[in-house]
Amino acid sequence: MSNSAASAVLTTASLPEAIRAVRTLLDIADTDRAEVDFEAVIRSPDVLARVCAVLPGLEWWAAEGKEHGSSEAGDDPADFLPVQVFDWCRPLDRAEPFIAALGPDAAAVRWDLDAWPDVPEAGLExxxxxxxxLTLTVNSRDLYQEELSRDHTVYVHTRGGDDEQLARVHWLAAQVGGEFTGRVESARL
Structure with missing residues:
Protein backbone atom coordinates (compact mmCIF):
# COMPACT_ATOMS: atom_id res chain seq x y z
CA MET A 1 0.00 0.00 0.00
CA SER A 2 1.27 3.46 -0.84
CA ASN A 3 0.33 6.95 0.23
CA SER A 4 -0.23 10.22 -1.54
CA ALA A 5 0.10 13.75 -0.25
CA ALA A 6 -3.40 15.21 0.09
CA SER A 7 -3.16 18.99 0.04
CA ALA A 8 -6.07 21.11 1.22
CA VAL A 9 -6.81 23.68 -1.49
CA LEU A 10 -10.18 24.99 -0.32
CA THR A 11 -12.01 24.95 3.01
CA THR A 12 -15.45 26.47 3.12
CA ALA A 13 -18.64 26.42 5.17
CA SER A 14 -20.56 26.38 1.86
CA LEU A 15 -21.17 22.88 0.54
CA PRO A 16 -22.30 24.22 -2.87
CA GLU A 17 -19.00 26.13 -3.14
CA ALA A 18 -17.04 22.96 -2.31
CA ILE A 19 -19.00 20.96 -4.90
CA ARG A 20 -18.41 23.69 -7.50
CA ALA A 21 -14.67 23.43 -6.79
CA VAL A 22 -14.78 19.64 -7.18
CA ARG A 23 -16.61 19.98 -10.50
CA THR A 24 -13.99 22.45 -11.74
CA LEU A 25 -11.16 20.08 -10.78
CA LEU A 26 -12.93 17.13 -12.41
CA ASP A 27 -13.17 19.19 -15.60
CA ILE A 28 -9.39 19.64 -15.47
CA ALA A 29 -8.55 16.00 -14.69
CA ASP A 30 -8.58 13.02 -17.02
CA THR A 31 -11.68 11.10 -15.89
CA ASP A 32 -12.33 8.63 -18.71
CA ARG A 33 -12.15 5.59 -16.39
CA ALA A 34 -12.43 7.43 -13.06
CA GLU A 35 -14.44 6.09 -10.16
CA VAL A 36 -15.43 7.33 -6.73
CA ASP A 37 -14.98 5.91 -3.21
CA PHE A 38 -16.88 6.74 -0.03
CA GLU A 39 -16.04 6.71 3.67
CA ALA A 40 -18.46 7.91 6.32
CA VAL A 41 -19.78 7.43 9.81
CA ILE A 42 -23.56 7.28 9.65
CA ARG A 43 -25.30 8.11 12.91
CA SER A 44 -29.02 8.39 12.17
CA PRO A 45 -31.64 6.10 10.64
CA ASP A 46 -32.78 8.85 8.24
CA VAL A 47 -29.27 9.43 6.84
CA LEU A 48 -28.72 5.68 6.65
CA ALA A 49 -31.91 5.19 4.61
CA ARG A 50 -30.93 7.98 2.20
CA VAL A 51 -27.36 6.70 1.80
CA CYS A 52 -28.54 3.10 1.23
CA ALA A 53 -30.92 4.35 -1.47
CA VAL A 54 -27.99 6.04 -3.25
CA LEU A 55 -25.53 3.16 -2.75
CA PRO A 56 -27.36 -0.18 -2.87
CA GLY A 57 -25.24 -3.03 -1.57
CA LEU A 58 -23.33 -0.67 0.70
CA GLU A 59 -20.37 -2.12 2.62
CA TRP A 60 -20.55 -1.16 6.31
CA TRP A 61 -19.72 -2.31 9.82
CA ALA A 62 -20.60 -1.26 13.36
CA ALA A 63 -18.48 1.55 14.77
CA GLU A 64 -17.31 -0.89 17.48
CA GLY A 65 -15.99 -3.25 14.81
CA LYS A 66 -17.13 -5.89 12.33
CA GLU A 67 -17.73 -8.47 15.06
CA HIS A 68 -20.56 -6.23 16.35
CA GLY A 69 -22.42 -6.11 13.02
CA SER A 70 -21.58 -5.79 9.33
CA SER A 71 -22.85 -6.05 5.79
CA GLU A 72 -20.57 -9.08 5.43
CA ALA A 73 -22.62 -10.90 8.10
CA GLY A 74 -25.89 -9.87 6.44
CA ASP A 75 -26.93 -7.71 9.40
CA ASP A 76 -29.31 -4.76 9.17
CA PRO A 77 -27.21 -1.57 9.59
CA ALA A 78 -30.13 0.24 11.28
CA ASP A 79 -29.68 -2.11 14.26
CA PHE A 80 -26.02 -1.10 14.72
CA LEU A 81 -25.88 2.71 14.46
CA PRO A 82 -23.49 4.40 14.28
CA VAL A 83 -21.98 2.48 11.38
CA GLN A 84 -18.85 3.01 9.34
CA VAL A 85 -19.35 3.01 5.59
CA PHE A 86 -16.64 2.07 3.12
CA ASP A 87 -17.78 1.77 -0.44
CA TRP A 88 -15.45 1.64 -3.44
CA CYS A 89 -15.35 1.81 -7.20
CA ARG A 90 -18.68 3.47 -7.84
CA PRO A 91 -19.51 5.53 -10.95
CA LEU A 92 -18.89 9.26 -10.71
CA ASP A 93 -22.59 10.08 -10.85
CA ARG A 94 -23.08 8.59 -7.35
CA ALA A 95 -20.94 11.24 -5.61
CA GLU A 96 -23.32 14.18 -5.47
CA PRO A 97 -26.40 12.13 -4.46
CA PHE A 98 -24.29 10.57 -1.68
CA ILE A 99 -23.18 14.01 -0.48
CA ALA A 100 -26.78 15.26 -0.53
CA ALA A 101 -27.88 12.23 1.53
CA LEU A 102 -25.41 12.91 4.35
CA GLY A 103 -27.13 15.74 6.18
CA PRO A 104 -24.92 16.57 9.18
CA ASP A 105 -22.90 13.33 9.10
CA ALA A 106 -19.21 13.41 8.19
CA ALA A 107 -17.72 11.73 5.14
CA ALA A 108 -14.88 11.69 2.67
CA VAL A 109 -15.59 11.27 -1.03
CA ARG A 110 -12.53 10.39 -3.11
CA TRP A 111 -12.42 10.51 -6.89
CA ASP A 112 -9.84 8.09 -8.32
CA LEU A 113 -8.80 9.92 -11.49
CA ASP A 114 -6.99 8.66 -14.55
CA ALA A 115 -4.46 11.50 -14.41
CA TRP A 116 -3.71 15.11 -13.70
CA PRO A 117 -2.90 16.35 -17.21
CA ASP A 118 0.16 18.29 -18.19
CA VAL A 119 -0.18 22.07 -18.07
CA PRO A 120 2.61 23.37 -20.31
CA GLU A 121 1.94 27.04 -19.59
CA ALA A 122 2.49 26.31 -15.87
CA GLY A 123 5.44 23.95 -16.46
CA LEU A 124 3.51 20.94 -15.13
CA GLU A 125 3.90 17.43 -16.52
CA LEU A 134 -9.33 14.38 -5.47
CA THR A 135 -11.09 14.24 -2.09
CA LEU A 136 -13.93 16.25 -0.60
CA THR A 137 -14.44 15.97 3.13
CA VAL A 138 -17.95 16.84 4.23
CA ASN A 139 -18.56 18.07 7.78
CA SER A 140 -14.98 17.22 8.67
CA ARG A 141 -11.61 18.97 8.58
CA ASP A 142 -9.60 15.82 7.88
CA LEU A 143 -9.60 12.83 5.54
CA TYR A 144 -10.62 10.34 8.23
CA GLN A 145 -13.53 12.15 9.92
CA GLU A 146 -11.66 12.58 13.18
CA GLU A 147 -12.04 16.39 13.34
CA LEU A 148 -15.75 17.03 12.85
CA SER A 149 -16.79 20.51 11.77
CA ARG A 150 -19.35 22.39 9.72
CA ASP A 151 -16.64 23.00 7.11
CA HIS A 152 -15.97 21.09 3.91
CA THR A 153 -12.47 20.73 2.49
CA VAL A 154 -11.28 19.95 -1.04
CA TYR A 155 -7.96 18.10 -1.27
CA VAL A 156 -5.85 17.38 -4.33
CA HIS A 157 -3.49 14.42 -4.19
CA THR A 158 -0.02 14.28 -5.69
CA ARG A 159 3.21 12.39 -5.10
CA GLY A 160 4.34 15.15 -2.78
CA GLY A 161 7.80 16.18 -1.84
CA ASP A 162 9.08 18.09 -4.87
CA ASP A 163 8.74 21.56 -6.34
CA GLU A 164 6.71 20.42 -9.36
CA GLN A 165 4.10 18.77 -7.13
CA LEU A 166 3.90 21.88 -4.96
CA ALA A 167 3.50 24.01 -8.11
CA ARG A 168 0.62 21.72 -9.22
CA VAL A 169 -1.12 22.10 -5.86
CA HIS A 170 -0.85 25.89 -6.06
CA TRP A 171 -2.05 25.87 -9.69
CA LEU A 172 -5.06 23.63 -8.90
CA ALA A 173 -5.94 25.76 -5.86
CA ALA A 174 -5.94 28.86 -8.04
CA GLN A 175 -8.32 27.21 -10.50
CA VAL A 176 -10.99 26.91 -7.79
CA GLY A 177 -10.37 30.25 -6.09
CA GLY A 178 -8.65 28.56 -3.19
CA GLU A 179 -5.23 28.86 -1.70
CA PHE A 180 -2.84 26.17 -0.54
CA THR A 181 -2.05 26.99 3.09
CA GLY A 182 0.43 24.18 3.67
CA ARG A 183 -2.04 21.72 5.21
CA VAL A 184 -1.13 18.26 3.88
CA GLU A 185 -2.32 14.85 5.08
CA SER A 186 -0.92 11.47 4.20
CA ALA A 187 -3.66 9.58 2.37
CA ARG A 188 -3.78 5.80 2.19
CA LEU A 189 -4.36 4.63 -1.35
Whole structure:
Protein backbone atom coordinates (compact mmCIF):
# COMPACT_ATOMS: atom_id res chain seq x y z
CA MET A 1 0.00 0.00 0.00
CA SER A 2 1.27 3.46 -0.84
CA ASN A 3 0.33 6.95 0.23
CA SER A 4 -0.23 10.22 -1.54
CA ALA A 5 0.10 13.75 -0.25
CA ALA A 6 -3.40 15.21 0.09
CA SER A 7 -3.16 18.99 0.04
CA ALA A 8 -6.07 21.11 1.22
CA VAL A 9 -6.81 23.68 -1.49
CA LEU A 10 -10.18 24.99 -0.32
CA THR A 11 -12.01 24.95 3.01
CA THR A 12 -15.45 26.47 3.12
CA ALA A 13 -18.64 26.42 5.17
CA SER A 14 -20.56 26.38 1.86
CA LEU A 15 -21.17 22.88 0.54
CA PRO A 16 -22.30 24.22 -2.87
CA GLU A 17 -19.00 26.13 -3.14
CA ALA A 18 -17.04 22.96 -2.31
CA ILE A 19 -19.00 20.96 -4.90
CA ARG A 20 -18.41 23.69 -7.50
CA ALA A 21 -14.67 23.43 -6.79
CA VAL A 22 -14.78 19.64 -7.18
CA ARG A 23 -16.61 19.98 -10.50
CA THR A 24 -13.99 22.45 -11.74
CA LEU A 25 -11.16 20.08 -10.78
CA LEU A 26 -12.93 17.13 -12.41
CA ASP A 27 -13.17 19.19 -15.60
CA ILE A 28 -9.39 19.64 -15.47
CA ALA A 29 -8.55 16.00 -14.69
CA ASP A 30 -8.58 13.02 -17.02
CA THR A 31 -11.68 11.10 -15.89
CA ASP A 32 -12.33 8.63 -18.71
CA ARG A 33 -12.15 5.59 -16.39
CA ALA A 34 -12.43 7.43 -13.06
CA GLU A 35 -14.44 6.09 -10.16
CA VAL A 36 -15.43 7.33 -6.73
CA ASP A 37 -14.98 5.91 -3.21
CA PHE A 38 -16.88 6.74 -0.03
CA GLU A 39 -16.04 6.71 3.67
CA ALA A 40 -18.46 7.91 6.32
CA VAL A 41 -19.78 7.43 9.81
CA ILE A 42 -23.56 7.28 9.65
CA ARG A 43 -25.30 8.11 12.91
CA SER A 44 -29.02 8.39 12.17
CA PRO A 45 -31.64 6.10 10.64
CA ASP A 46 -32.78 8.85 8.24
CA VAL A 47 -29.27 9.43 6.84
CA LEU A 48 -28.72 5.68 6.65
CA ALA A 49 -31.91 5.19 4.61
CA ARG A 50 -30.93 7.98 2.20
CA VAL A 51 -27.36 6.70 1.80
CA CYS A 52 -28.54 3.10 1.23
CA ALA A 53 -30.92 4.35 -1.47
CA VAL A 54 -27.99 6.04 -3.25
CA LEU A 55 -25.53 3.16 -2.75
CA PRO A 56 -27.36 -0.18 -2.87
CA GLY A 57 -25.24 -3.03 -1.57
CA LEU A 58 -23.33 -0.67 0.70
CA GLU A 59 -20.37 -2.12 2.62
CA TRP A 60 -20.55 -1.16 6.31
CA TRP A 61 -19.72 -2.31 9.82
CA ALA A 62 -20.60 -1.26 13.36
CA ALA A 63 -18.48 1.55 14.77
CA GLU A 64 -17.31 -0.89 17.48
CA GLY A 65 -15.99 -3.25 14.81
CA LYS A 66 -17.13 -5.89 12.33
CA GLU A 67 -17.73 -8.47 15.06
CA HIS A 68 -20.56 -6.23 16.35
CA GLY A 69 -22.42 -6.11 13.02
CA SER A 70 -21.58 -5.79 9.33
CA SER A 71 -22.85 -6.05 5.79
CA GLU A 72 -20.57 -9.08 5.43
CA ALA A 73 -22.62 -10.90 8.10
CA GLY A 74 -25.89 -9.87 6.44
CA ASP A 75 -26.93 -7.71 9.40
CA ASP A 76 -29.31 -4.76 9.17
CA PRO A 77 -27.21 -1.57 9.59
CA ALA A 78 -30.13 0.24 11.28
CA ASP A 79 -29.68 -2.11 14.26
CA PHE A 80 -26.02 -1.10 14.72
CA LEU A 81 -25.88 2.71 14.46
CA PRO A 82 -23.49 4.40 14.28
CA VAL A 83 -21.98 2.48 11.38
CA GLN A 84 -18.85 3.01 9.34
CA VAL A 85 -19.35 3.01 5.59
CA PHE A 86 -16.64 2.07 3.12
CA ASP A 87 -17.78 1.77 -0.44
CA TRP A 88 -15.45 1.64 -3.44
CA CYS A 89 -15.35 1.81 -7.20
CA ARG A 90 -18.68 3.47 -7.84
CA PRO A 91 -19.51 5.53 -10.95
CA LEU A 92 -18.89 9.26 -10.71
CA ASP A 93 -22.59 10.08 -10.85
CA ARG A 94 -23.08 8.59 -7.35
CA ALA A 95 -20.94 11.24 -5.61
CA GLU A 96 -23.32 14.18 -5.47
CA PRO A 97 -26.40 12.13 -4.46
CA PHE A 98 -24.29 10.57 -1.68
CA ILE A 99 -23.18 14.01 -0.48
CA ALA A 100 -26.78 15.26 -0.53
CA ALA A 101 -27.88 12.23 1.53
CA LEU A 102 -25.41 12.91 4.35
CA GLY A 103 -27.13 15.74 6.18
CA PRO A 104 -24.92 16.57 9.18
CA ASP A 105 -22.90 13.33 9.10
CA ALA A 106 -19.21 13.41 8.19
CA ALA A 107 -17.72 11.73 5.14
CA ALA A 108 -14.88 11.69 2.67
CA VAL A 109 -15.59 11.27 -1.03
CA ARG A 110 -12.53 10.39 -3.11
CA TRP A 111 -12.42 10.51 -6.89
CA ASP A 112 -9.84 8.09 -8.32
CA LEU A 113 -8.80 9.92 -11.49
CA ASP A 114 -6.99 8.66 -14.55
CA ALA A 115 -4.46 11.50 -14.41
CA TRP A 116 -3.71 15.11 -13.70
CA PRO A 117 -2.90 16.35 -17.21
CA ASP A 118 0.16 18.29 -18.19
CA VAL A 119 -0.18 22.07 -18.07
CA PRO A 120 2.61 23.37 -20.31
CA GLU A 121 1.94 27.04 -19.59
CA ALA A 122 2.49 26.31 -15.87
CA GLY A 123 5.44 23.95 -16.46
CA LEU A 124 3.51 20.94 -15.13
CA GLU A 125 3.90 17.43 -16.52
CA UNK A 126 1.28 14.67 -16.64
CA UNK A 127 0.75 12.74 -13.37
CA UNK A 128 -0.41 9.15 -13.73
CA UNK A 129 -3.40 7.58 -12.04
CA UNK A 130 -1.27 6.34 -9.14
CA UNK A 131 -1.15 9.85 -7.66
CA UNK A 132 -4.17 11.50 -9.28
CA UNK A 133 -6.93 11.77 -6.70
CA LEU A 134 -9.33 14.38 -5.47
CA THR A 135 -11.09 14.24 -2.09
CA LEU A 136 -13.93 16.25 -0.60
CA THR A 137 -14.44 15.97 3.13
CA VAL A 138 -17.95 16.84 4.23
CA ASN A 139 -18.56 18.07 7.78
CA SER A 140 -14.98 17.22 8.67
CA ARG A 141 -11.61 18.97 8.58
CA ASP A 142 -9.60 15.82 7.88
CA LEU A 143 -9.60 12.83 5.54
CA TYR A 144 -10.62 10.34 8.23
CA GLN A 145 -13.53 12.15 9.92
CA GLU A 146 -11.66 12.58 13.18
CA GLU A 147 -12.04 16.39 13.34
CA LEU A 148 -15.75 17.03 12.85
CA SER A 149 -16.79 20.51 11.77
CA ARG A 150 -19.35 22.39 9.72
CA ASP A 151 -16.64 23.00 7.11
CA HIS A 152 -15.97 21.09 3.91
CA THR A 153 -12.47 20.73 2.49
CA VAL A 154 -11.28 19.95 -1.04
CA TYR A 155 -7.96 18.10 -1.27
CA VAL A 156 -5.85 17.38 -4.33
CA HIS A 157 -3.49 14.42 -4.19
CA THR A 158 -0.02 14.28 -5.69
CA ARG A 159 3.21 12.39 -5.10
CA GLY A 160 4.34 15.15 -2.78
CA GLY A 161 7.80 16.18 -1.84
CA ASP A 162 9.08 18.09 -4.87
CA ASP A 163 8.74 21.56 -6.34
CA GLU A 164 6.71 20.42 -9.36
CA GLN A 165 4.10 18.77 -7.13
CA LEU A 166 3.90 21.88 -4.96
CA ALA A 167 3.50 24.01 -8.11
CA ARG A 168 0.62 21.72 -9.22
CA VAL A 169 -1.12 22.10 -5.86
CA HIS A 170 -0.85 25.89 -6.06
CA TRP A 171 -2.05 25.87 -9.69
CA LEU A 172 -5.06 23.63 -8.90
CA ALA A 173 -5.94 25.76 -5.86
CA ALA A 174 -5.94 28.86 -8.04
CA GLN A 175 -8.32 27.21 -10.50
CA VAL A 176 -10.99 26.91 -7.79
CA GLY A 177 -10.37 30.25 -6.09
CA GLY A 178 -8.65 28.56 -3.19
CA GLU A 179 -5.23 28.86 -1.70
CA PHE A 180 -2.84 26.17 -0.54
CA THR A 181 -2.05 26.99 3.09
CA GLY A 182 0.43 24.18 3.67
CA ARG A 183 -2.04 21.72 5.21
CA VAL A 184 -1.13 18.26 3.88
CA GLU A 185 -2.32 14.85 5.08
CA SER A 186 -0.92 11.47 4.20
CA ALA A 187 -3.66 9.58 2.37
CA ARG A 188 -3.78 5.80 2.19
CA LEU A 189 -4.36 4.63 -1.35
Missing amino acids: HISQKYAY
